[in-house]
Amino acid sequence: MATTLHRIVGIALLVLLALPASAAAPVSDDAHAHAFVEDGVVTWSPSVAYVAATLDIRGPEGVTLQRRFEPGQPLALDPSALEQALPDGLYIYDLLFVTGEMVPSAEGEPSQETKTQMGSFEMAGGRAVDSESLPFFHVGSGSIDGSLCVGNDCVSSEAFGFDTIRLKENNLRLHFQDTSVGAFPTNDWTLVANSSASGGDSFF
Known part of the structure; x- marks a missing residue:
């Protein structure tokens, strides 16, 4: 026995x-914007000044999505407002901020400074959810x-x-x-x- x-x-x-x-990584590393998911909407609260922001998203089944935001416009993604439903699964995003400051470039001509942040969120049942809220499998x-x-x-x-x-x-x-x-x-x-x-x- x-x-x-x-x-x-x-x-x-x-x-x-x-x-x-x-369970999983947080939705973002919060380098330049605090990212969170609430009521099925992904929102970014920027900590840097910018003149433009571009959001590139890659997801399952080859899904790609791009959004451009101007200063003062809410940095948010509401999947329910999209024309095409996003399939469930993990989504990786790049959030690029154009700060408006001029910095030297490799070509010698000044160019606008950019700051990029990477992160992820998940879709479950047609809603965005924080990866940490999902059971791990x-x-x-x-x-x-x-x-x-x-x-x-x-x-x-x-x-x-x-x-x-x-x-x-x-x-x-x-x-x-x-x-x-x-x-x-x-x-x-x-x-x-x-x-x-x-x-x-x-x-x-």
């Missing part, structure tokens, strides 16, 4: 190690260089100490669901750490 339990725990640790450390192998916390009570500043993997919440379970069919073994197994009932037992 002890050997079987050790094997189960070992497999569980391997599965957890294959998970990525975070990863196909393929993966590795984590560092520690991992899983559970509703994990925090971004988790102090791991010497822990490699930490399960952290008030109801801790490791469930093994066997999807085999036919004559293959199909038992499911669950490791439970402590009772979830008030006054219940502490075990495992």
Whole structure:
């Protein structure tokens, strides 16, 4: 029994190690504009002065989109206002600001200074969403260089100490669901750490 339990725990640790450390990258690096998604609309709040801004977007199924903005015009993209619906998936954008300042160029003639910011957002159900708000689903192998916390009570500043993997919440379970069919073994197994009932037992 002890050997079987050790094997189960070992497999569980391997599965957890294959998970990525975070759900996804933020919508933007906020280098020249703070980017956020609200009510299905992507909005940029610039921190630089500019005379013109150009937004180039690349998405799934070969979708490309370009928008030009003048000073005072809201820097925003409302997918519901577009003539063609954007398919669900990840979108990468380049936001280029023309500052109006003249800087030397390689050809020797002064040219207008530009500042570029890259970022991403996702479309889900016809609405723009922040990548961090989506459940993470990863196909393929993966590795984590560092520690991992899983559970509703994990925090971004988790102090791991010497822990490699930490399960952290008030109801801790490791469930093994066997999807085999036919004559293959199909038992499911669950490791439970402590009772979830008030006054219940502490075990495992």
